[in-house]
Amino acid sequence: xxxxxxxxxxxxxxxxxxxxxxxxxxxxxxxxxxxxxxxxxxxxxxxxxxxxxxxxxxxxxxxxxxxxxxxxxxxxxxxxxxxxxxxxxxxxxxxxxxxxxxxxxxxxxxxxxxxxxxxxxxxxxxxxxxxxxxxxxxxxxxxxxxxxxxxxxxxxxxxxxxxxxxxxxxxxxxxxxxxxxxxxxxxxxxxxxxxxxxxxxxxxxxxxxxxxxxxxxxxxxxxxxxxxxxxxxxxxxxxxxxxxxxxxxxxxxxxxxxxxxxxxxxxxxxxxxxxxxxxxxxxxxxxxxxxxxxxxxxxxxxxxxxxxxxxxxxxxxxxxxxxxxxxxxxxxxxxxxxxxxxxxxxxxxx
Amino acid sequence: xxxxxxxxxxxxxxxxxxxxxxxxxxxxxxxxxxxxxxxxxxxxxxxxxxxxxxxxxxxxxxxxxxxxxxxxxxxxxxxxxxxxxxxxxxxxxxxxxxxxxxxxxxxxxxxxxxxxxxxxxxxxxxxxxxxxxxxxxxxxxxxxxxxxxxxxxxxxxxxxxxxxxxxxxxxxxxxxxxxxxxxxxxxxxxxxxxxxxxxxxxxxxxxxxx
Numbered sequence: 001x002x003x004x005x006x007x008x009x010x011x012x013x014x015x016x017x018x019x020x021x022x023x024x025x026x027x028x029x030x031x032x033x034x035x036x037x038x039x040x041x042x043x044x045x046x047x048x049x050x051x052x053x054x055x056x057x058x059x060x061x062x063x064x065x066x067x068x069x070x071x072x073x074x075x076x077x078x079x080x081x082x083x084x085x086x087x088x089x090x091x092x093x094x095x096x097x098x099x100x101x102x103x104x105x106x107x108x109x110x111x112x113x114x115x116x117x118x119x120x121x122x123x124x125x126x127x128x129x130x131x132x133x134x135x136x137x138x139x140x141x142x143x144x145x146x147x148x149x150x151x152x153x154x155x156x157x158x159x160x161x162x163x164x165x166x167x168x169x170x171x172x173x174x175x176x177x178x179x180x181x182x183x184x185x186x187x188x189x190x191x192x193x194x195x196x197x198x199x200x201x202x203x204x205x206x207x208x209x210x211x212x213x214x215x216x217x218x219x220x221x222x223x224x225x226x227x228x229x230x231x232x233x234x235x236x237x238x239x240x241x242x243x244x245x246x247x248x249x250x251x252x253x254x255x256x257x258x259x260x261x262x263x264x265x266x267x268x269x270x271x272x273x274x275x276x277x278x279x280x281x282x283x284x285x286x287x288x289x290x291x292x293x294x295x296x297x298x299x300x301x302x303x304x305x306x307x308x309x310x311x312x313x314x315x316x317x318x319x320x321x322x323x324x325x326x327x328x329x330x331x332x333x334x335x336x337x338x339x340x341x342x343x344x345x346x347x348x349x350x
Numbered sequence: 351x352x353x354x355x356x357x358x359x360x361x362x363x364x365x366x367x368x369x370x371x372x373x374x375x376x377x378x379x380x381x382x383x384x385x386x387x388x389x390x391x392x393x394x395x396x397x398x399x400x401x402x403x404x405x406x407x408x409x410x411x412x413x414x415x416x417x418x419x420x421x422x423x424x425x426x427x428x429x430x431x432x433x434x435x436x437x438x439x440x441x442x443x444x445x446x447x448x449x450x451x452x453x454x455x456x457x458x459x460x461x462x463x464x465x466x467x468x469x470x471x472x473x474x475x476x477x478x479x480x481x482x483x484x485x486x487x488x489x490x491x492x493x494x495x496x497x498x499x500x501x502x503x504x505x506x507x508x509x510x511x512x513x514x515x516x517x518x519x520x521x522x523x524x525x526x527x528x529x530x531x532x533x534x535x536x537x538x539x540x541x542x543x544x545x546x547x548x549x550x551x552x553x554x555x556x557x558x559x560x
Contacts, residue, residue: 084447089498092447155451159413163365208408237528239405259528260405283497283528320497 005135006064007193013308014230014253014275022305022339023064024312025139025277026328028057029071030090030321035060040321041085044070047123054128058136060325061332064311066132068125068192069141070117075183076151078115088321098153101161104168109179112186122190129191140192142184144199145176145223146216162215169215177223184227194230197223197252198317203238205258212243220250232256232277237315241266248273259315263303267310275309280331282314286322293330298338305343312339351397358394362415363407367422374422383427387464391419392549395459399546412545413451416458423462430466438488438556440467441481445492445499445506446474452493452523455545460491463549467491478506482517489518489555491548492538500525500532507537520551 004012004020012019032053033043043049054066073083073093082094098104112118128138143151149158149172161169184195200206202216224231233247234256240247241261254275257266263279270276280296288296297312304310312335319328351359354373361370377386398415401407427434440460444453453469460467470481482490494500503521510517521533522542533541540551 086446086498088501089496092449092496094448096448155449156413156454159410159451162410163414204405204408205402206408207410211408211410237524241405281528283525283532286497286529322497322501 007135007137010064010137010311013310016272016275016307016309018306018308018341018343021341022301022310022312022335022343024331024335024339025065026057026061026063026331027067027069027282027314027316027318028054028061028328029067029069029318031319031323031328032057034321039085039087040089040091044074044085044091045120047120047125048127050120050124051127051131054124055131061328062336063332064137066128066136066138068121068128068138068187068190069196070121070124072141072143072198073151074117074121075143075148075179077117078110078112079152079179080110081152090318090321093151096152096154096157098149098157101153101157101165101168104161104172104175107172107175109175109182112182118183118186122186125187125190125192137193138191139194139196140184140187140190141196141198142180142187144197144202144216144220145173145180146219147199147201148176148180150201162211173219177219177226180223181226184229184231188227188229192229194232194253195227196256196317197227197231197233198236199233200236200238202233202243202247203235203240203258204242205235205238205260209242209246213246217243217246217250220247220252224251230254232275234277234317236317241269244269244274254311256313256317257315263300267304271307271309275311276304277311277313278304279315280313282316282319282323285314285327286320286324288327288330290326290330293327294334294337297331297334301335301338301343305339305341351393354390355393355397358390359397359415362394362398362418363411365414365418367418370418371422374426378426384464387423387427387462391423392463392546395419395462395546396550399544402544409451409455412455413458416455416462416545419462420458423464427464429461434464434466437465439486440465440489440491440552441470441485441487442467442491442493443470443473443478443481445478445494445503446472447494447496447499448472449493449495449523452495452545453491456491456493456522456542456548459545459548460552463552465549465552475502475506475509479509479513479515482510482515483513487517489520489552491520491522494521494523494525497525500536503536503538518555520548520555522547 081097232254
């Protein structure tokens with residue numbers, strides 16, 4: 001088969017066809033800083049730097065996407081919240097900016113045009129789009145309206161809100177939906193090929209299915225319907241098997257799956273409805289040998305590669321800063337070795 | 351799982367505080383408060399923790415179960431009550447970030463099991479060292495969400511050792527669940543795979559002699 005571009009490869013697999021090889025996404029959100037000799041904070045301060053870092057990461061490891069994502073709390077920053085930068089890890093949201101549920105009634109979504117931090121993200125995506133020449137998909141990311149309150153008000157107060165103050169919960173969802181849709185569509189306009197709808201709170205690890213169907217599910221359905229491009233729902237290593245059919249019903253096209261669940265079973269549940277994205281263990285990856293990397297890649301491809309509908313990636317949505325270059329090279333080489341279609345020669349390797 | 355434990359667990363998961371209180375009252379009438387902490391409360395929360403690990407329950411259910419449990423037990427055994435367990439000096443903290451849920455769950459489990467403990471909220475290296483020394487903490491429970499925060503616990507361990515503070519560190523949180531060897535790497539004394547493990551680990555670290 002003639003070699004495809006990354007974009008062709010990804011579109012083929014999302015159309016449940018086998019491309020030339022299994023596509024793989026390396027979510028190297030921070031490694032570009034090291035490549036450019038910058039601190040993580042400096043790196044994220046300018047869209048030009050993030051774009052350059054992403055392009056260099058792809059030149060090194062040959063993966064099939066460019067990450068148009070900076071850091072999750074960039075949204076918190078836009079809302080006026082605090083972001084805590086670290087020298088060796090992703091920026092974190094600081095103290096919650098919603099200090100009591102009563103403040104929800106006065107909340108209004110930030111303007112994207114007036115948020116310098118969001119504008120830098122859009123600038124990065126514009127540059128990637130212009131330099132990648134339409135051959136590489138650019139992943140934009142939004143935190144779902146249902147999951148954003150963990151950063152906005154803290155996890156425990158948010159769970160209390162869900163259980164005890166349904167009207168304020170609905171109000172918060174309405175405000176967050178407005179922001180999320182605008183932010184997703186701004187990224188699509190800037191050059192993102194599709195949007196990762198980051199929704200860990202909807203995972204079966206966090207809420208049971210009956211609660212999901214009353215909360216995260218309708219929120220996702222309403223929000224995704226208004227996003228003017230394809231979405232992939234990501235649960236950040238949370239379990240999804242019990243809600244796969246529901247997630248497909250939200251209108252999303254792909255799902256990020258966990259190493260905690262059997263990949264073959266998940267793929268069967270998703271077949272024909274959702275492209276499976278996953279499920280390498282990025283936390284363990286830090287100390288993988290070449291053999292560990294090859295075994296993990298080979299097993300994942302054996303479990304989920306057949307028939308397309310599969311993108312190899314880590315299961316967290318972000319590869320930690322501590323994962324060294326040799327591991328990333330070993331993953332890339334293993335996909336090229338074991339991911340060529342047809343996959344007849346790939347069997348699970350203990 | 352015996353019948354009272356099953357009934358108590360089911361009541362907690364159904365958010366049925368009234369039924370949970372009835373089961374609890376019956377157990378206290380039958381065997382007293384302190385044995386109930388062990389045979390009913392800790393046993394039920396341990397079962398709930400195991401079910402979460404197996405993917406059968408969600409974190410929100412554990413949170414609500416812990417909250418009800420903590421609230422119920424405090425009506426029977428208020429904080430400061432002499433009937434509370436004779437225990438080492440305990441504290442719980444989140445290290446370096448603001449992901450507080452894990453700490454809240456551990457706090458609930460230990461309080462529900464009859465222990466009293468200090469809640470340090472979010473700490474960094476300096477504040478953790480100061481608080482442990484000031485309060486002469488013997489066992490420190492640390493919750494983290496991010497890998498780099500987990501790795502930084504090694505610095506805390508080293509500094510505590512240098513200061514000659516004989517505190518045991520129990521860690522928990524996602525990085526430790528996804529990398530089974532990480533807790534040893536950072537110099538922790540034990541690792542909980544879920545919040546409910548906290549009470550069991552505490553008994554193990556103290557030789558069950560509480």
